[in-house]
Amino acid sequence: MGFPKEGMAMERDGDEVHLSEVEASGAEQYHIGRWVLGLSLLLATALLSLIWISGAIF
Numbered sequence: 541m542g543f544p545k546e547g548m549a550m551e552r553d554g555d556e557v558h559l560s561e562v563e564a565s566g567a568e569q570y571h572i573g574r575w576v577l578g579l580s581l582l583l584a585t586a587l588l589s590l591i592w593i594s595g596a597i598f
Contacts (some may be wrong), residue, residue, distance in 0.1 A: 551558040562568055 549562060
């Protein structure tokens with residue numbers, strides 16, 4: 541476990557504790573979930589459209 545980056549240390553203000561996003565989550569966020577959900581939505585829409593269109597044609 542390394543030292544926190546500059547400006548990312550836990551701060552106390554009276555009884556309040558202020559954490560950075562990285563400290564609160566325990567890791568950096570890469571937002572891979574957004575890409576997975578977006579790609580899944582696109583693929584599901586394309587597949588359902590293909591099924592719908594091919595059913596209407598044949």
